[in-house]
Amino acid sequence: MKKILAILLLSISIYACKGDAVSVSPTSGTGGSTARFTIANGYLYIVDNQSLKTYNIQNTSNPIFVKKSSLNTVVESIFPFNEHLLVGTQNGMYIFNISSPENPQFVSVYSHIVSCDPVVAEGNYAYVTLRNGTNCNRGQNVLDVIDIKDLKTPKLLNSYPMQSPHGLGIGGNLLFVTEGDYGMKVFDRTNPAALKQLSYFQDFAAVDVIPQDNVLIITGKDGLYQYSYNEQKELKLLSKIGVE
Amino acid sequence: MKKLLLLAAIIGINACNPDSSMTTETVKGYRPVYASYETLRKVSSGSPQKLRKPGKIYTKDKYLYINEIGQGIHVFDNSDKTKPKAIAFISIPANQDISIADNILYADNADDLVAIDITNPLAIKVVKRIEKAFPYPSHPKQNGKFECVDPSKGYVIDWQYTDLVNPKCSR
Numbered sequence: 431m432k433k434i435l436a437i438l439l440l441s442i443s444i445y446a447c448k449g450d451a452v453s454v455s456p457t458s459g460t461g462g463s464t465a466r467f468t469i470a471n472g473y474l475y476i477v478d479n480q481s482l483k484t485y486n487i488q489n490t491s492n493p494i495f496v497k498k499s500s501l502n503t504v505v506e507s508i509f510p511f512n513e514h515l516l517v518g519t520q521n522g523m524y525i526f527n528i529s530s531p532e533n534p535q536f537v538s539v540y541s542h543i544v545s546c547d548p549v550v551a552e553g554n555y556a557y558v559t560l561r562n563g564t565n566c567n568r569g570q571n572v573l574d575v576i577d578i579k580d581l582k583t584p585k586l587l588n589s590y591p592m593q594s595p596h597g598l599g600i601g602g603n604l605l606f607v608t609e610g611d612y613g614m615k616v617f618d619r620t621n622p623a624a625l626k627q628l629s630y631f632q633d634f635a636a637v638d639v640i641p642q643d644n645v646l647i648i649t650g651k652d653g654l655y656q657y658s659y660n661e662q663k664e665l666k667l668l669s670k671i672g673v674e
Numbered sequence: 675m676k677k678l679l680l681l682a683a684i685i686g687i688n689a690c691n692p693d694s695s696m697t698t699e700t701v702k703g704y705r706p707v708y709a710s711y712e713t714l715r716k717v718s719s720g721s722p723q724k725l726r727k728p729g730k731i732y733t734k735d736k737y738l739y740i741n742e743i744g745q746g747i748h749v750f751d752n753s754d755k756t757k758p759k760a761i762a763f764i765s766i767p768a769n770q771d772i773s774i775a776d777n778i779l780y781a782d783n784a785d786d787l788v789a790i791d792i793t794n795p796l797a798i799k800v801v802k803r804i805e806k807a808f809p810y811p812s813h814p815k816q817n818g819k820f821e822c823v824d825p826s827k828g829y830v831i832d833w834q835y836t837d838l839v840n841p842k843c844s845r
Contacts, residue, residue, distance in 0.1 A: 456775035459734025467773035467780060474773060474780055476787070479809045485787075490778040491801040493789050638730045645755055647738065649728045654740055656755050668756045671740075674724035 456490045462638035462649075463507060463548040463597040470510045473531045477505040477517055482526065482534060496532050507548040514581060516556060518547035523558050525581050540576055540584040552600045554579040555587070555622045559595035559607065571595060573607055575622050587623050601641030601659055604628075606648075608636035614648060618663065628663055703819035703838040706811075708828040714767040714784045719798040722748065722760030734774045737761075744768055744831065747781070749795045762795035768831050784829040785810055819844040 458469035466477050474485040474493060482499040503521040510516075515534060517524040522541035526534040540558070549558045556576040573590045594610040605617040605625065614636040618626040635650030645668065646657040653672040657665045725748060729741035738752035746766040750758040768784040777793045778801065787807035791799040812823050814833040822843040823830055 456778075457734075458773065458775045459732055459737075459739075461732045461773060462730055464730055465732075465773070466771045469773050469775050474775070476771075476807075483807070487775055487778075487780075490775045491789055491791065493780065493787070493802060493804065495804065495807070640731055640733055642733060647731055647733065649731050649740060651727070653725055654728055654731070654738075654758075656752075656758070658755075669758055671725055671750070671758060673728065674726055 460640055460642060462640050463509065463550050463599060464638050466508060468508045468510045470528060471531045475508055475515060477508045479504060482517060484532060484534060499534055509549050509551065511551045516549045516551055518549040518558065523549050523556065538582050538584060548597050550598050550600055551578060557598055557605060559598055561595050590625060596637045597639045599639040599641040601646065604659060604663060606639050606641060606646060608639050610637060611635045698839050700837050700839050701819055701841065703841045704814040704833040705821045705836050705838060706823050706830040707832040707834055709831045710828045714829055717766050717783060717788060717790065717800050719762050719764045719796055723763040729770060732772055732774065739772060741770060743770065747772060764798055768829065782808055813845050817845055
């Protein structure tokens with residue numbers, strides 16, 4: 431009986447985490463880490479210059495504006511994570527709780543110096559890139575690994591120097607970091623406190639990235655590339671859509 | 675009478691330009707490039723187009739969506755990842771970001787948010803438009819001097835780095 435109950439609870443929690451799978455909510459797709467739109471539990475969340483906006487899309491063809499949450503910083507990206515939104519901004523990573531989806535609640539902020547910052551997360555860790563670029567004023571080029579076991583007090587675990595980090599993505603134990611014109615780096619994140627660089631692709635430019643079902647999709651100014659990856663951490667080119 | 679005209683002209687110049695002297699100064703800076711809302715709000719779909727400046731990406735079911743920066747969305751059938759097949763191009767002027775729920779694609783279209791029915795990517799339908807959902811681009815991303823924007827001229831789709839005479843805005 432206990433076992434059945436445990437399985438039941440587990441399956442409920444899986445459904446709860448997957449949000450999109452709950453029957454009342456529409457099914458959504460997957461964006462890259464540089465996305466400024468995201469969908470969770472029948473709501474569309476959009477970050478623009480300085481705010482987070484919430485739209486009700488329970489009737490998908492009739493989005494209705496619900497709320498604007500102001501942020502006193504330039505916002506770069508939004509990432510849905512277990513009933514939370516991780517918002518990458520020029521001042522750091524803001525965490526909002528969306529268990530009440532119409533009313534995102536500010537939880538905490540992991541602050542640092544001014545730069546551009548997409549963010550992804552899995553388990554107890556968030557990965558944030560900080561890039562110094564024309565849009566982002568002064569800054570540094572680094573990848574920060576942040577312990578988010580307690581979302582109220584995110585803590586820096588380690589920081590890695592980068593060249594021009596734009597986007598990132600997690601595929602199992604692999605972490606992919608796009609370095610703009612410099613290419614893409616692949617890290618083993620088995621131990622997030624000590625990332626290990628496995629490979630560095632320098633033959634194409636890489637900006638946005640989506641790892642999904644063992645296929646890595648990358649775009650950059652040279653076009654779109656799809657690579658397969660596996661547990662053995664091997665990457666194999668599947669196809670390329672070049673630019674004209 | 676002539677004197678009066680001269681006086682009026684001086685007052686006029688001073689009124690427009692209260693802080694600067696009569697001399698003109700040419701500096702490098704950013705000039706807004708405008709497009710009319712009438713042009714920008716033409717959202718349509720058609721046959722596939724070549725990738726030129728790929729931006730952000732999105733996947734849903736067997737489809738792969740690639741933003742053409744400022745132009746719209748390339749739709750590919752990605753069932754066979756070794757041979758993604760181009761299906762359609764959805765023209766959405768001044769677009770950068772999308773997200774999809776069921777068969778509805780949400781996109782920024784200049785400073786509007788549009789909901790587009792993409793059940794048939796070759797015959798899309800705008801089902802809702804929320805005007806002014808995004809901030810109007812009032813300044814370039816870069817720091818420096820720039821020509822102040824005039825929203826009555828349309829939406830700013832780009833900034834041109836050029837010679838400016840007495841630009842009144844800067845950041």
